[in-house]
Amino acid sequence: xxxxxxLGDFERHQEVSGWPRQRVIHACLRxxxxxxxxxxxxxxxxxxxxxxxxxAARNTVLYAYDQLMAEGLMEATRRGSVVARLGASxxxxxxxxPPVSSLSRRTAALRSLPPAGIIATAFAxxxxxxxEFPIQLWxxxxxxxxxxxxxxxxxxxxxxxxxxxxQALAEYLCASRGLRCEAGQVVITTSTxxxxxxxxxxxxxxxxxAWIENPGYSGALAAFRxxxxxxxxxxxxxxxxxxxARDWKRAPPRLIYTSPSHQYPTGGVLSLxxxxxxxxxxxxxxxxxxxxxxxxxxxxxxxxLPAMQGLEAHAPVIYLxxxxxxxxxxxxxxxxxxxAHLAAPLRAVLARMPNHGRVAEQEALAVFIREGHxxxxxxxMRHLYRERRDALLEAVGREIGSVCxxxxxxxxMHLALQFNDPSxxxxxxxxxxxxxxxxxxxxxxxxxxxxSQHWNGLVLGYSQVPANTVATSVRTLARAFDARNG
Ligand SMILES: Cc1ncc(COP(=O)(O)O)c(C=O)c1O
Numbered sequence: 001x002x003x004x005x006x007l008g009d010f011e012r013h014q015e016v017s018g019w020p021r022q023r024v025i026h027a028c029l030r031x032x033x034x035x036x037x038x039x040x041x042x043x044x045x046x047x048x049x050x051x052x053x054x055x056a057a058r059n060t061v062l063y064a065y066d067q068l069m070a071e072g073l074m075e076a077t078r079r080g081s082v083v084a085r086l087g088a089s090x091x092x093x094x095x096x097x098p099p100v101s102s103l104s105r106r107t108a109a110l111r112s113l114p115p116a117g118i119i120a121t122a123f124a125x126x127x128x129x130x131x132e133f134p135i136q137l138w139x140x141x142x143x144x145x146x147x148x149x150x151x152x153x154x155x156x157x158x159x160x161x162x163x164x165x166x167q168a169l170a171e172y173l174c175a176s177r178g179l180r181c182e183a184g185q186v187v188i189t190t191s192t193x194x195x196x197x198x199x200x201x202x203x204x205x206x207x208x209x210a211w212i213e214n215p216g217y218s219g220a221l222a223a224f225r226x227x228x229x230x231x232x233x234x235x236x237x238x239x240x241x242x243x244x245a246r247d248w249k250r251a252p253p254r255l256i257y258t259s260p261s262h263q264y265p266t267g268g269v270l271s272l273x274x275x276x277x278x279x280x281x282x283x284x285x286x287x288x289x290x291x292x293x294x295x296x297x298x299x300x301x302x303x304x305l306p307a308m309q310g311l312e313a314h315a316p317v318i319y320l321x322x323x324x325x326x327x328x329x330x331x332x333x334x335x336x337x338x339x340a341h342l343a344a345p346l347r348a349v350l351a352r353m354p355n356h357g358r359v360a361e362q363e364a365l366a367v368f369i370r371e372g373h374x375x376x377x378x379x380x381m382r383h384l385y386r387e388r389r390d391a392l393l394e395a396v397g398r399e400i401g402s403v404c405x406x407x408x409x410x411x412x413m414h415l416a417l418q419f420n421d422p423s424x425x426x427x428x429x430x431x432x433x434x435x436x437x438x439x440x441x442x443x444x445x446x447x448x449x450x451x452s453q454h455w456n457g458l459v460l461g462y463s464q465v466p467a468n469t470v471a472t473s474v475r476t477l478a479r480a481f482d483a484r485n486g
Contacts, residue, residue, distance in 0.1 A: 125461030161188025178306025200227025233449015267408010
């Protein structure tokens with residue numbers, strides 16, 4: 001019998017359900033028996049063999065087997081444990097497959113993307129210092145918002161988001177990020193991921209071309225693929241997105257995704273001449289640029305760089321922001337700023353799209369921004385992240401500086417290490433580091449095109465790593481560079 005299907009189920013099941021292992025093993029076997037995948041009389045592996053196959057304790061498997069015996073789905077024979085012969089009534093209903101028995105092809109394809117970072121471990125990227133968030137203050141503002149809410153406000157709200165929040169954001173973005181916009185151009189979403197999906201759906205048709213940085217942000221790739229766009233990876237250099245004349249000619253884009261303030265994952269900052277040229281070419285191509293400004297509030301060496309959106313009066317730019325980095329990811333709030341001429345048509349269809357709601361939270365957030373708490377939190381976090389970045393730079397220089405080059409240190413919450421020896425296998429080093437308890441994503445897993453450009457190295461997030469623990473974690477990471485350390 002092929003246990004590969006069973007193992008696949010087991011791992012997936014455990015990931016999504018969070019159940020204890022014995023329950024997952026029981027559920028997988030039960031499903032396999034009831035669906036007929038494990039036919040009557042099939043001999044199952046002994047509990048010892050299955051435990052070894054799954055990397056589980058023998059008792060865990062025994063528990064699952066006992067349950068199956070108790071349910072009459074399995075029986076003990078001289079040949080060992082076998083699948084019982086079920087009466088017609090046992091699996092009649094379940095034997096018939098449901099009419100839709102698998103995910104759509106475009107959604108199933110998402111699984112091939114790199115796995116999400118392992119949260120709360122040095123050096124998982126993109127996780128803010130969650131223990132520094134002013135929870136009490138936030139709770140008070142949420143309470144206050146709910147106390148003020150009227151029954152009428154419990155009705156369907158503006159699908160573009162609460163006017164107070166859109167106004168507060170427009171003011172903040174113009175003053176602090178150099179945007180040129182009005183509240184009417186702001187659309188509140190549940191995340192950058194949601195904004196990207198909205199862009200893919202509302203601003204491009206299936207099979208149109210979307211450029212994505214290579215290496216680049218897997219969330220953008222996922223959104224574009226789910227929208228059935230044709231994705232084309234465009235190489236980045238030390239400054240970020242660097243399309244060639246051939247790229248413009250061969251694969252004229254409808255959408256261009258870029259993270260100009262701090263390219264994800266390599267950390268490059270797009271220079272002003274490159275920004276101006278990109279905007280001009282985007283306009284010429286009749287395309288739209290999607291500017292993902294996910295962590296630029298944290299500029300460590302100098303004032304924040306203004307966003308591309310504000311470089312010209314009617315820039316062909318959709319600006320995306322998120323509170324996942326500046327506040328906390330569990331809030332699931334992001335926003336987009338669309339060109340003025342697209343604001344009304346988009347707002348007209350937003351009610352038929354899924355990314356809105358949470359009136360009270362949006363009101364509380366508007367107050368958080370208007371009363372200055374947001375700026376104060378950003379200032380504190382900027383200071384903290386700079387201190388953590390400095391500690392990381394020092395430790396990296398000391399422990400591994402001779403074997404890699406550091407990129408993208410001026411902004412944000414992560415930096416990129418590029419190995420000086422291109423033959424090093426970053427995926428293997430990343431896997432070894434994880435076995436030592438360090439999460440350091442391999443740069444090569446962020447490749448977003450067939451034309452893979454050689455960025456081999458690691459992404460190190462530092463925002464959630466206390467400065468006094470950084471040196472120890474980097475020493476542990478350094479050990480993973482040596483294959484002899486398993
Ligand atoms: C490049 C980039 N953009 C945006 C986000 C945030 O996305 P969201 O608002 O969906 O949490 C992340 C988070 O890791 C990111 O790395």
